[in-house]
Amino acid sequence: MNKQMIPLAIFSALVIFLAIGLTLDPKDVPSPLIGKPAANFNLQKLYSDETFSPNELKGEPWILNIWASWCVSCRQEHQLFVDLAKEQLITIVGLNYKDTPAEAKAWLKELGNPYQVTVQDPNGQAGIDWGVYGVPETFVMDSQGIIRYKFTGPLTKKRIKQILLPLLSELKDNKTQVK
Amino acid sequence: MIPEIGHFSLIIGLAFAFVLATVPLFGNHHKHTALMQLAVPAAVGQFLFLALSFGCLLYSFTVDDFSVKYVADNSNTQLPMIFKVSATWGAHEGSLLLWAWILTGWALAVSLFSKTLPLSLQSKMLSVLGMVTIGFILFILLTSNPFERLLEIPQEGRSLNPLLQDIGLAIHPPVLYMGYVGMAVTFAFAIAVLLEGKFEMAWARWAKTWAIVAWAFLTLGISLGSWWAYYELGWGGWWFWDPVENASLLPWIIATALIHSLSITASRGSFQSWTLLLAILAFSLSLLGVFLVRSGVITSVHAFATDPTRGIYILVFLVVVVGASLSLYASHAHKVTQRKEFSLLSKDTLLLLNNVILVTMMATVLLGTLYPLILDALGVAKLSVGAPYFNSVMLPLTVPLALLMGLGFATHWREDSSKRLLSRLWLPAVASLLVAFLVPLLLLPDVSGLAILGLLMSSWIAFTALIWLLKENSTGLVKPNMQKFGSALAHIGFAVTLTGITITSIYSIEKDVRLEPGQSYQINEYQFKFIGVQQKQVDNYLASEGHIKVFIDDKLLTELYPQKRTYMSQVMPMTEAGIDAELSRDLFVALGEKLDETAWSVRIQYKPFIRWIWLGSILMAIGGVLTLFQRRKKVKPENANVAEVNA
Numbered sequence: 001m002n003k004q005m006i007p008l009a010i011f012s013a014l015v016i017f018l019a020i021g022l023t024l025d026p027k028d029v030p031s032p033l034i035g036k037p038a039a040n041f042n043l044q045k046l047y048s049d050e051t052f053s054p055n056e057l058k059g060e061p062w063i064l065n066i067w068a069s070w071c072v073s074c075r076q077e078h079q080l081f082v083d084l085a086k087e088q089l090i091t092i093v094g095l096n097y098k099d100t101p102a103e104a105k106a107w108l109k110e111l112g113n114p115y116q117v118t119v120q121d122p123n124g125q126a127g128i129d130w131g132v133y134g135v136p137e138t139f140v141m142d143s144q145g146i147i148r149y150k151f152t153g154p155l156t157k158k159r160i161k162q163i164l165l166p167l168l169s170e171l172k173d174n175k176t177q178v179k
Numbered sequence: 180m181i182p183e184i185g186h187f188s189l190i191i192g193l194a195f196a197f198v199l200a201t202v203p204l205f206g207n208h209h210k211h212t213a214l215m216q217l218a219v220p221a222a223v224g225q226f227l228f229l230a231l232s233f234g235c236l237l238y239s240f241t242v243d244d245f246s247v248k249y250v251a252d253n254s255n256t257q258l259p260m261i262f263k264v265s266a267t268w269g270a271h272e273g274s275l276l277l278w279a280w281i282l283t284g285w286a287l288a289v290s291l292f293s294k295t296l297p298l299s300l301q302s303k304m305l306s307v308l309g310m311v312t313i314g315f316i317l318f319i320l321l322t323s324n325p326f327e328r329l330l331e332i333p334q335e336g337r338s339l340n341p342l343l344q345d346i347g348l349a350i351h352p353p354v355l356y357m358g359y360v361g362m363a364v365t366f367a368f369a370i371a372v373l374l375e376g377k378f379e380m381a382w383a384r385w386a387k388t389w390a391i392v393a394w395a396f397l398t399l400g401i402s403l404g405s406w407w408a409y410y411e412l413g414w415g416g417w418w419f420w421d422p423v424e425n426a427s428l429l430p431w432i433i434a435t436a437l438i439h440s441l442s443i444t445a446s447r448g449s450f451q452s453w454t455l456l457l458a459i460l461a462f463s464l465s466l467l468g469v470f471l472v473r474s475g476v477i478t479s480v481h482a483f484a485t486d487p488t489r490g491i492y493i494l495v496f497l498v499v500v501v502g503a504s505l506s507l508y509a510s511h512a513h514k515v516t517q518r519k520e521f522s523l524l525s526k527d528t529l530l531l532l533n534n535v536i537l538v539t540m541m542a543t544v545l546l547g548t549l550y551p552l553i554l555d556a557l558g559v560a561k562l563s564v565g566a567p568y569f570n571s572v573m574l575p576l577t578v579p580l581a582l583l584m585g586l587g588f589a590t591h592w593r594e595d596s597s598k599r600l601l602s603r604l605w606l607p608a609v610a611s612l613l614v615a616f617l618v619p620l621l622l623l624p625d626v627s628g629l630a631i632l633g634l635l636m637s638s639w640i641a642f643t644a645l646i647w648l649l650k651e652n653s654t655g656l657v658k659p660n661m662q663k664f665g666s667a668l669a670h671i672g673f674a675v676t677l678t679g680i681t682i683t684s685i686y687s688i689e690k691d692v693r694l695e696p697g698q699s700y701q702i703n704e705y706q707f708k709f710i711g712v713q714q715k716q717v718d719n720y721l722a723s724e725g726h727i728k729v730f731i732d733d734k735l736l737t738e739l740y741p742q743k744r745t746y747m748s749q750v751m752p753m754t755e756a757g758i759d760a761e762l763s764r765d766l767f768v769a770l771g772e773k774l775d776e777t778a779w780s781v782r783i784q785y786k787p788f789i790r791w792i793w794l795g796s797i798l799m800a801i802g803g804v805l806t807l808f809q810r811r812k813k814v815k816p817e818n819a820n821v822a823e824v825n826a
Contacts, residue, residue, distance in 0.1 A: 004512045007456060008505040011463075015498055017549065020556035021476040022490045070252060070337070073487070098337075106331060 077154035085114035185235025195225035199309030203302035255336035265349030272325035303371035355400030361393020366462030402796035426468030522594035581636035585643035607642035633681025665805025672798025679791025
C-alpha cells in the first residue's frame with residue numbers, strides 16, 4: 001500500500017467508530033437510583049389546582065416521563081408515548097420540567113396527551129431529587145415504588161421493544177404473584 | 180422583522196459562498212482570469228451578509244426579543260448588557276453562526292492579503308474556503324437555525340447558563356474560534372497546493388504567517404478557557420482532560436507541528452508532503468472537535484444540548500471534507516515532494532523528530548478521548564479515561580520533546596558536527612542543571628524527582644533559546660531581529676508554562692476545612708481567618724458571600740470574598756472563588772456547604788506558580804505574532820534551491 005494512503009485508512013476506521021458512537025448514548029450508564037425507592041414529590045397538576053404525589057400510585061407499576069416543551073428530543077419521542085398510552089399497558093405520568101403551563105398545554109394539544117397525570121416542576125426542584133441531568137428522561141417504577149429502569153434521552157421504537165415492553169410484562173407478572 | 184432579515188442574510192451569504200466555491204474554480208480550469216478574480220467580491224459578499232446576519236441576532240438579544248426561540252432560551256431581561264451580548268454565542272446555534280462568520284472573515288482576509296501568491300493558487304484556496312463555508316451555513320440553516328420564532332411569545336426568557344455569565348467566558352469562544360477556524364486557511368492552502376501539483380518555498384512562508392496567527396489565537400483561547408475553569412468552577416484545577424478541552428488541544432498540538440514543518444519547507448524546500456498532511460490534519464481535528472462537542476457522542480461538562488440530526492450532519496460533513504482531502508493527499512502528495520539530503524545531526528532531523536513526538540502526543544490524547552467511545556461502540560465496556568492516563572502518557576513524551584527543542588536551537592540546517600554542538604551547549608546544560616537542583620533545594624518545600632525533571636526541561640529550553648537569541652542577534656539591540664526574538668520568546672513562554680505546570684502540580688496544597696466565624700486555618704505561612712458569611716442581592720442572583728482575612732505573622736495580607744451564587748430560574752448554586760493572585764502563588768478560597776447555623780465548609784488552596792501556566796501561553800502567543808514582523812527579504816528566484824543560507 002502506498003504510504004500516502006495511511007492517513008485515509010486511519011480516518012476511515014475512525015469514522016466507523018464515530019458513526020457507531022453516534023447511535024449510542026454516552027449517558028446511558030446504569031443509574032445509581034435503579035433498585036432504590038423513587039423520590040417523592042408533591043407537585044401541582046397541569047390541568048387542575050390539585051397536587052399529585054407518587055404515593056397515590058403505590059400498588060401498581062408506573063412510568064414517569066420528564067419532558068419540556070422547549071426540548072427537541074422530547075418532540076421526537078412523544079408520539080411513542082401517545083402510542084403506548086393507547087395500549088393502556090401502564091400508567092404514564094408526565095413531569096413537565098422547567099416550563100410554563102401555557103407552553104406545556106399548547107404542546108400537549110399539538111402532539112397529543114399520553115399522560116394520565118401531568119405535574120409541573122417549574123424550578124426543576126423535583127428533577128434534582130430524581131437525578132435528572134437532561135430532558136427527556138424516563139423512569140420505570142414497579143408496584144412497590146422502586147425504580148427499575150431509567151432511560152436517558154429520547155425513547156426509540158427499538159428501546160421500547162427491547163427494554164421497556166419485556167420489563168413491563170415482568171412487572172405485571174410480579175404484581176399478579178404478589179396478589 | 181429583524182430576525183427574518185438575519186435569516187435571509189444568512190441565505191444570501193450561502194449564495195455568495197456557492198459562487199465562491201464554484202466560479203473561481205471553474206475559471207481556474209478554463210484559465211479565465213476574470214472568473215478567478217470573482218473570488219474577491221464573492222468573499223467580501225459572504226462576509227458582509229454573515230456580519231449582517233450575526234448583527235441581527237445580536238440586536239435581537241440586546242432588545243430582549245423573546246419571540247426568537249434562541250433568545251428566549253438563553254437570555255432574560257435581568258441579564259446585564261454585556262452578557263446579553265455574549266449570550267449571542269452562549270449556546271449551540273449562535274456560536275455556530277459566530278463560527279461561520281469568523282470563517283468568512285478569514286476568507287476575506289485571504290482574498291485581501293494573498294497578492295503575493297499566483298492567481299490560480301489564490302482562487303483555488305478561496306474556492307475551498309467557500310466550500311467549507313457552504314458546509315457550515317447549511318449546518319446552521321438545516322439543523323440549528325438561531326432565528327426560529329416562537330408562536331407564543333414568552334414574557335421572560337430562560338436565562339443564560341450562569342456558568343457562562345462571566346467575562347472570561349464571554350471572550351473565550353470568539354478567541355478560540357478564531358484559532359479553530361484559522362486552521363481552515365492552511366487547510367485550504369494545502370488543498371490548493373495539492374491541486375496545483377507543486378509547492379514553492381515562498382508559498383510555505385506565506386502559509387506559515389497564517390498558521391502562526393491562527394495558532395496564537397488558539398493558544399490564547401485555550402488558556403482563557405483554562406483560566407476560566409480555574410476561577411469559575413471552584414475546584415481550583417486548571418486542566419481537566421475533559422473531551423472538549425482535548426478537542427481544542429488536538430488542533431493546537433498539530434498546529435504547533437505545522438508551524439515548524441512549514442518553516443522547514445520554507446527555508447529548506449523539503450518535507451512538503453508532511454507539511455501538507457499536518458495542514459489537513461489541523462483543520463480535520465478542528466472539525467472533529469465540532470463533532471465531539473455538538474453531536475452528543477461524548478459526555479462532557481461543556482457539551483451543548485444535542486439533537487441527533489446534528490451529529491449525523493457533522494459526521495457526513497466530516498467524512499466529505501476530511502475524506503476528500505485525504506484522498507486528494509493520497510493521490511497527489513507524491514507530486515509535490517522533494518527530497519533534500521540532510522545528515523542525522525542537523526536542525527532538519529531534530530525538527531522532524533519533534534514533529535513526530537507532537538503527532539504522537541496528538542494521537543495519545545485522541546486515543547484517550549475516543550477510547551470510551553470506541554469501547555462502547557465495540558460493546559466491550561462503559562468507562563471513562565481520566566487525568567491519570569493523560570498525565571502518565573504526556574510526561575514521557577514531553578521529556579524528549581524538551582530535550583530536542585533545546586538541541587534544535589543549537590544546530591544548523593542540513594548538517595552539524597557533534598563537537599561544535601558540544602561547544603554551544605555546555606553553558607545552557609550546566610545552567611539548567613544548576614537551576615533544576617538548586618531551586619528545589621533552596622526555594623521549594625521539599626526536593627522531588629519530578630520537580631527536578633520539570634525544571635530541568637524548562638530551564639533547558641529557556642537557556643538554549645536565550646543563548647541562540649544572543650548569538651543570532653549579535654548586532655544587538657540597535658536592530659533587533661523581531662523574527663528571532665519572537666521565536667525565542669515563544670519557546671521561553673513554553674518553558675514558563677512548563678515550569679508552572681510542574682510546580683503547581685507537585686507543590687499545591689488543598690484543604691477542605693470546617694470553619695466557624697472567628698476560627699482560623701494555617702497553610703504554610705498563611706493564616707486564613709474566617710470572618711463570616713453575608714447574604715447579598717446582586718443583579719440577577721443571590722449570593723452568600725464569605726469573608727476571609729489572610730494574615731502572615733499577624734499582619735493582614737489580603738481579604739478574600741468567595742461567593743456562592745444562586746441565579747434566578749436556576750437551582751444549582753454557582754461557586755465564585757476568592758483568589759489572591761501573585762506571580763509566585765495563588766491563594767484560593769471557595770465556599771462549600773453551610774454545615775450548621777454558623778459553620779461553613781471552606782476549601783482553601785495554596786497554588787504555587789499557577790499564574791505561570793497562563794503567563795507562558797501569553798508569551799507564546801506574543802512571541803508567535805512577533806515573528807511575523809520580519810523585515811522583507813528580497814524575493815527569491817522561482818527555483819529556490821539556493822536558500823540554505825538561513826543557518
